[in-house]
Amino acid sequence: MNLRRACSVAVAVGAAAVLVGGCGDSGGLRSAGPTPTAVGPARLWPTLPPASAAAQDYDSGHTEVVKGITAPGDDIRRVDPVAVVRAQEAAAAASPSASPGTSKDKIVGLADCGAKGTGKSGCPVLNAYYQDLNGDGKDELVVGIRLPKGQLAVRCYMFEQHRLTQIMGTSDAIVSVEIAGRDVILRSVADLPGYEYRTAWSWDSHQRAMLPTRDEILRTAPATVPPRSHPSPTAVPYAATPTTTPSAPAP
Structure with a gap:
């Protein structure tokens, strides 16, 4: 008799003892009926060799230091998003054999952004968004x-050791971008009519980058407005001087 079958017999005997002891006693324990046996996942083709390459290239886990971009006190709200994108474009043009984290997306129209600012x-x-994505209490910069x-690139940046670092970069035929808590959620067009892809990017403290932690294909449904259980990220045009909220007058 194997161990699993022995355990099943023991459970059955115990249940029978409870039934016998409870006869004639309306306040005694009663059996809830047979309990289904838990079944673990069955592994198919266990002799398959290990995979030799990643299943899909998300260009994830890579980071890139944006050279030449600083801000007083590492205040990321004082960083010009256009200057960041221009610096990365210049670095990519100067280094054809760029590192895997360097953006390979072709950006057209940067000259139309003017000397400074977006919009x-x-x-x-x-326009940039700001939200704490890694839980350190400081805002990160989210740029579209x-x-x-019809493609859209989404990049996230943070200051680390006084250096502006890109911690996420991806592009797709994106339908919408959302932030839920500390996750950046991208909805993009699927190749099946009536469906869409939804990918959630989350901070990984080991990799020190945003990783695509959940990837789904979902049936599209009428848009609804979910209840806001998290503070919404703020979107503001770049300004050289950060805005301040006036304080209440002293009593």
Whole structure:
């Protein structure tokens, strides 16, 4: 008799003893019926050799230091998003054999952004959002960049050891971008009519980067407004001087 079968017999005997002891006693314990046996996952083709390459290239886990970009006190709200994108474009053009983390997306129209700032007509760099994504109590910078053919690039940055570092970078035919807690959630067009892809990027303290921790294909449904259980990220055009909220007058 194997161990699993022996345990089943012991459970059955114990249940029978409870039934016998409870006869005629309306206040005694009663059996809830047979309990289904737990079944673990069955591994198929156990002799398959290990995979030799990643299943899909998300370009994840890579970070990139953006050279030449600083801010007083490492205040990321005082960083010009357009200057960041321009610095990365210049670094990529100067180094054809760039590191895996360097952006390979072709950005068109940066000249339309003007000397500073975003939000101008024709500028591909969208207004920045700020949110604490790694739980250290400081905001990270989230930048969206319009690309040709309806694509959108999404990049996240943080200051680490006084250096501005890109901790996430991806591009796709994105339908929407959301922030839930500390996750950046991208919804993108699926190749099946009536479905969409949804990928959640989360901070990984070991890799020191945002990783795609959940990837799903979902049936699309009518849009609903979920209850807000987390503080919303703030989106503001870049300003050289950060805005301040006036304090209440002293009593």
